[in-house]
Amino acid sequence: MSVQLWDPDSDVEVHAPTFAALVVVLLAAVIGQVSVVARLPLPGGHPDLVLLLLAAAALVEGPVVGALLGFTAGLFGDLLSTHVLGRSALVLCLVGYLVGLVAEATERSVLVALAAISGAVAAGSLGNVLVAVLLGDGAPTEAGPVLLRALTAALYAALLTPFLFPAVVAGVRRTRRVRRR
Amino acid sequence: MGREQRRSRLVVAILLVITFTLITIDYKTGRGAGGVRGFLHGAVGGVENGVTAVARPIGRTVSSLVHPNRYHDRADRLADENAALRRELASRVEVTRQAEELAALRLLADKGQYTIIPARVIAVGDVSGTDWTVTINAGKADGLATDKIVLNADGLVGTVVSLTDHTAVVRLFCDPRSKIGARLESTQLLGAVSGGSGPNTLTFTLYDASYRVRPGERLVTFGSLDYVAGVPIGEVTKVTDVDGLSRTAEVRPYVSVGKLDMVAVVVGKPPTDPGDRVLPPRQGGDTG
Numbered sequence: 001m002s003v004q005l006w007d008p009d010s011d012v013e014v015h016a017p018t019f020a021a022l023v024v025v026l027l028a029a030v031i032g033q034v035s036v037v038a039r040l041p042l043p044g045g046h047p048d049l050v051l052l053l054l055a056a057a058a059l060v061e062g063p064v065v066g067a068l069l070g071f072t073a074g075l076f077g078d079l080l081s082t083h084v085l086g087r088s089a090l091v092l093c094l095v096g097y098l099v100g101l102v103a104e105a106t107e108r109s110v111l112v113a114l115a116a117i118s119g120a121v122a123a124g125s126l127g128n129v130l131v132a133v134l135l136g137d138g139a140p141t142e143a144g145p146v147l148l149r150a151l152t153a154a155l156y157a158a159l160l161t162p163f164l165f166p167a168v169v170a171g172v173r174r175t176r177r178v179r180r181r
Numbered sequence: 182m183g184r185e186q187r188r189s190r191l192v193v194a195i196l197l198v199i200t201f202t203l204i205t206i207d208y209k210t211g212r213g214a215g216g217v218r219g220f221l222h223g224a225v226g227g228v229e230n231g232v233t234a235v236a237r238p239i240g241r242t243v244s245s246l247v248h249p250n251r252y253h254d255r256a257d258r259l260a261d262e263n264a265a266l267r268r269e270l271a272s273r274v275e276v277t278r279q280a281e282e283l284a285a286l287r288l289l290a291d292k293g294q295y296t297i298i299p300a301r302v303i304a305v306g307d308v309s310g311t312d313w314t315v316t317i318n319a320g321k322a323d324g325l326a327t328d329k330i331v332l333n334a335d336g337l338v339g340t341v342v343s344l345t346d347h348t349a350v351v352r353l354f355c356d357p358r359s360k361i362g363a364r365l366e367s368t369q370l371l372g373a374v375s376g377g378s379g380p381n382t383l384t385f386t387l388y389d390a391s392y393r394v395r396p397g398e399r400l401v402t403f404g405s406l407d408y409v410a411g412v413p414i415g416e417v418t419k420v421t422d423v424d425g426l427s428r429t430a431e432v433r434p435y436v437s438v439g440k441l442d443m444v445a446v447v448v449g450k451p452p453t454d455p456g457d458r459v460l461p462p463r464q465g466g467d468t469g
Contacts, residue, residue, distance in 0.1 A: 077308025086203030128309035
């Protein structure tokens with residue numbers, strides 16, 4: 001059931017049911033983000049559900065799955081938007097990969113996970129704007145609101161991580177257990 | 182470890198090459214709602230519509246659901262009943278609010294003799310959070326076309342940029358790519374309002390440098406082949422350039438994009454330019 005990339009001895013493997021489940025969750029998060037979360041009248045800004053879940057999944061599953069998940073979710077979001085195709089796929093792919101790289105460090109402390117996820121949300125939020133600016137594709141011109149939004153998103157991420165991260169871990173464990181039976 | 186790292190880097194490198202290729206191709210070919218994109222827009226629009234319908238009552242009554250209701254004793258049952266009644270009351274209030282919004286919209290449309298198709302906002306922005314767009318629950322099947330003006334009861338909201346059968350994406354006036362022809366109240370001087378400076382500020386460029394723009398002057402759309410004329414845009418708050426070849430000014434829009442819900446797409450033009458009559462009458466009477 002597990003698809004291994006190039007080398008069976010390697011840690012770099014993609015567990016198909018887990019990956020499929022995570023893809024479904026992320027695609028649902030993309031829709032939830034634009035039709036529910038973005039409309040909630042919250043102070044300061046909005047939590048970024050997609051970046052948050054992506055970072056959590058990458059922390060559990062490592063850089064390869066993180067990159068693949070980010071790419072998939074980003075592409076889906078791009079297809080739903082009016083901006084250039086591949087823009088958020090690029091950003092989310094990188095975020096997934098980079099967060100995946102610190103996956104092993106999270107086993108030492110929960111605080112690392114919290115910091116990694118909040119940092120990833122802020123970096124992803126800024127990365128989206130940066131790529132938009134570089135491509136000259138409908139970029140905001142003022143830095144203040146952009147920074148504020150990234151900061152608020154990171155703050156919301158820090159608040160939500162204690163609830164969502166264990167849920168992601170439990171979900172991943174469950175899909176793996178189902179395989180063994 | 183080294184080999185694994187190399188492998189994961191390879192995966193990322195491949196994915197990055199794909200994204201760059203996509204960006205390049207899409208940049209060259211331009212964007213529309215055709216092919217995969219059109220199909221996805223259509224499919225997800227339905228889901229978004231459903232999610233919105235379900236999520237609204239939840240959002241409204243989150244406060245009344247905070248306390249878990251168990252049927253352990255009478256008090257709990259009564260509390261639950263209370264919550265249910267409160268929910269019903271909240272949805273009544275919501276229906277009343279919607280009716281009021283629709284009535285206000287109708288009033289504005291009648292003033293300008295616009296033919297409108299009302300719709301509701303079902304999604305805001307995009308996954309990257311950088312797009313100033315909203316998705317509405319009306320599309321080609323309802324008679325919409327691209328480049329039509331979208332308004333709400335307060336005035337201009339944006340323009341339709343892409344369409345599927347039952348949904349449409351509206352580019353808000355504050356999007357950096359948005360540029361809409363505008364006219365100063367009680368003059369025929371042409372200019373344009375463009376976005377890019379946040380949701381509460383528009384930049385107005387007047388092409389005739391001999392006219393002195395003053396704060397407090399109001400703007401309506403100029404009208405063109407697609408765009409309907411006379412839709413209120415906003416009020417000049419600050420004149421920023423007084424010496425150049427053109428005049429620029431900051432404009433505070435009438436519509437607050439954070440609270441968009443009921444909007445309407447103008448699909449039919451009035452037989453004659455409605456002039457300034459769609460603007461609300463000024464307090465104090467004199468328009469200068």
